[in-house]
Amino acid sequence: EVKRQRRAQKQGLARKLTQEQIQPGTPEPVEGREHVYVQTELYLEEISDRIIEVDGECQTDEFLDRPTTPLFIPAKTGKDVATQIEEGELFDFDIEVKPILEVLVGKTVEQALLEVMEEEELAQLWSHQRAFAELRNAEFAELQRLEEQDRRIREEKERRRLEHLEKLRKQKETAEKIAARAFAQRYLADLIPSVFNNLHDSGFFYDPIERDIETEFLPWLMSEVEETVQKKVLGRTMLDSLIRVVVEKRLDEFSRPPPPAPTEAPAEEPSATDAAPQVSDEADADDQPVEEEEETDQPVAEE
Amino acid sequence: MAQPRISAYLPPDIDPTKAALAFGRRALPKLNEELQSPELLTQQRALMALCDLVHDPENVYQAIALGFLDSLKTLLVHQDQTVRQKTTEVLSVMALHSIGREGLIRSGIISALAGLLDDPVDICRKNTHQIFDRLAKLPQGAGGVLQAGLISPLVLKLKAELDEVQELILDTLSNCLRVEISEALAAGAVTVLKEKLSHPSTAIRSKAAWVLLEISSHAEGKIAVCKEGVIPVLVSLLQDTQPEVQAGTAGALMFAIVTPQGRSSAMGAEAIPPLLTLVAEETSKARLNAIKTLTLLAELPESRKTLLDHRDTFHRCLEDPSEAVQRAAEIAITVIDWKP
Numbered sequence A: 001e002v003k004r005q006r007r008a009q010k011q012g013l014a015r016k017l018t019q020e021q022i023q024p025g026t027p028e029p030v031e032g033r034e035h036v037y038v039q040t041e042l043y044l045e046e047i048s049d050r051i052i053e054v055d056g057e058c059q060t061d062e063f064l065d066r067p068t069t070p071l072f073i074p075a076k077t078g079k080d081v082a083t084q085i086e087e088g089e090l091f092d093f094d095i096e097v098k099p100i101l102e103v104l105v106g107k108t109v110e111q112a113l114l115e116v117m118e119e120e121e122l123a124q125l126w127s128h129q130r131a132f133a134e135l136r137n138a139e140f141a142e143l144q145r146l147e148e149q150d151r152r153i154r155e156e157k158e159r160r161r162l163e164h165l166e167k168l169r170k171q172k173e174t175a176e177k178i179a180a181r182a183f184a185q186r187y188l189a190d191l192i193p194s195v196f197n198n199l200h201d202s203g204f205f206y207d208p209i210e211r212d213i214e215t216e217f218l219p220w221l222m223s224e225v226e227e228t229v230q231k232k233v234l235g236r237t238m239l240d241s242l243i244r245v246v247v248e249k250r251l252d253e254f255s256r257p258p259p260p261a262p263t264e265a266p267a268e269e270p271s272a273t274d275a276a277p278q279v280s281d282e283a284d285a286d287d288q289p290v291e292e293e294e295e296t297d298q299p300v301a302e303e
Numbered sequence B: 001m002a003q004p005r006i007s008a009y010l011p012p013d014i015d016p017t018k019a020a021l022a023f024g025r026r027a028l029p030k031l032n033e034e035l036q037s038p039e040l041l042t043q044q045r046a047l048m049a050l051c052d053l054v055h056d057p058e059n060v061y062q063a064i065a066l067g068f069l070d071s072l073k074t075l076l077v078h079q080d081q082t083v084r085q086k087t088t089e090v091l092s093v094m095a096l097h098s099i100g101r102e103g104l105i106r107s108g109i110i111s112a113l114a115g116l117l118d119d120p121v122d123i124c125r126k127n128t129h130q131i132f133d134r135l136a137k138l139p140q141g142a143g144g145v146l147q148a149g150l151i152s153p154l155v156l157k158l159k160a161e162l163d164e165v166q167e168l169i170l171d172t173l174s175n176c177l178r179v180e181i182s183e184a185l186a187a188g189a190v191t192v193l194k195e196k197l198s199h200p201s202t203a204i205r206s207k208a209a210w211v212l213l214e215i216s217s218h219a220e221g222k223i224a225v226c227k228e229g230v231i232p233v234l235v236s237l238l239q240d241t242q243p244e245v246q247a248g249t250a251g252a253l254m255f256a257i258v259t260p261q262g263r264s265s266a267m268g269a270e271a272i273p274p275l276l277t278l279v280a281e282e283t284s285k286a287r288l289n290a291i292k293t294l295t296l297l298a299e300l301p302e303s304r305k306t307l308l309d310h311r312d313t314f315h316r317c318l319e320d321p322s323e324a325v326q327r328a329a330e331i332a333i334t335v336i337d338w339k340p
Helices: A002-022 A091-200 A206-253 A259-276 A281-302 B024-035 B042-055 B058-065 B067-075 B083-096 B098-106 B109-118 B122-136 B138-149 B151-159 B161-178 B182-186 B189-196 B201-217 B217-230 B230-237 B243-256 B260-268 B272-280 B288-299 B300-306 B311-315 B324-337
Strands: none
Touching: A091 B243, A091 B288, A206 B189, B024 B042, B024 B067, B024 B260, B042 B058, B042 B083, B058 B067, B058 B098, B058 B243, B067 B083, B067 B109, B067 B138, B083 B098, B083 B109, B083 B122, B083 B182, B098 B109, B098 B122, B098 B138, B109 B122, B109 B138, B122 B138, B138 B161, B138 B288, B151 B161, B151 B182, B151 B189, B161 B189, B161 B201, B182 B189, B182 B217, B189 B201, B189 B217, B189 B230, B189 B300, B201 B217, B201 B230, B201 B243, B217 B230, B217 B243, B217 B260, B230 B243, B243 B260, B243 B272, B243 B288, B260 B288, B272 B288, B272 B300, B272 B311, B288 B300, B288 B311, B288 B324, B300 B324, B311 B324
16 A cells, blocks of 8 residues: 555656646747846835745833822802802711721721731741840850860870879889999999909008108118218228328438438338228229229339 | 722821821832931921831831941931930841841951940930840850950940840840850959849849840859859859749759869858759749759759659659650769769
């Protein structure tokens, strides 16, 4: 069935095409000329597919300031006529006044209600806020209390901790002190004997008597010995000088008479030499210069 | 055609002191222009009309959107006192609505109003303080007041103003000091408040106690309160007959005795018996605050001994309808029963 429809469509199309081709149209323009469409009616009009549209809008103006209505007093026209109205003739006051009263009272009540509502709204707001503020304050106070408690506990803990540390430190210090003292004692126990030994060795400990003897007695002894020796030396010197004097005297005496000088000279010599050994050996040193002097004298004398 | 619905507009020329309102949307812009006119009478009439209009929040929104606040700010420093008075009234009614409050804070009207604090006319001052009070209920407003540095002038005014105005100032201070108290302490607020605690008027006493509560909720405030020796005065006020005052004082004590010094001075002033009476009363407003104060005091060993005898009072508090009171009573019982 679909194929049949498609065939029908194709046939329709083909028919249209052929019809267009078959329809006689205006013949083609002759060379050099052109066919133009022209309107032949009385009034020319523009033909187009689009319909001509025109937009139009309208709006009321912004409100202008209208001055207040002035009091309207119409001009007086016509004849003056007077009438008199008795009470109760025109209208019934009680009935007429009702709507006016309603308006007045209603307006007043409405205004009053509005104001009261406003105030109530405010009062509600403030009471709401107040309640909230109370709760908030209570919670805040609780918070602060807990904070304070916490702070105190922490401080307490901190203090205890510090105390404990202090205690430990002191304990440690004491233990160290004890250890140091024990060690020092042990070290020094050895020290004292060695010190004493050293001092003893270097002679700081002395027997006072010994020292006394050493410092006083011996020098005195030495000086006495020296004196004695000097005396002996002096004696010997004296002796030497005596001998010398005697020998010189004899020399003088014997040198006056010129006779036998050489026999006496040798006699002197032997006497000198005899005398010499008689003198102690210790005076050799003195004798020799005497001998030498005599020898020199003799050669002088001989000359 | 006559309708049963009452028109929102009053008949024309019913009140000669008010300017005539233009129709619909044009009303407020016309009033704005009239406000800026050089003629005094026009300004006054426009202000009177504006006063009535701003009770409606929609008008407030429109007014702020139109930029009324700038013209109003210029009018604040007008020489004529009626103009000033009416301007402040308009602003205070605007501050009743939340949109108005926000708009006022945004436009920085607070600094402009600071100049009016010394106005010779009472009503102007009262309205100014009312504006501050209403603005300070918002946290941004409180911040704005603090930023404008108004705390020290307010504290100074507190000493030398009418009673009504003092109440307004105290309310403003209590809201502002919730945020920051350094300026107030510098201006010596605690001393002034201590005097106010012995004022004959109930409202002033209770409000002064609330301000002290706010001050002592900060750490520096607690120290200042202890130093000035306010705690014995507060303890004596606990026996006041008015529930408002009792609530305020109990709250102030609650915060002030968090510090150890405060606690010892409260113990020295024998705060426990009056607090216990407050707790025992079933319907007292101060119940919550009193329970919290006793909880704080119970941390001291001496007071714990005394309070152990009164444990049944706290047990009765557990049946209170308010949940906060129940919780507070539980916490109090745990603290009292605590053994080191």
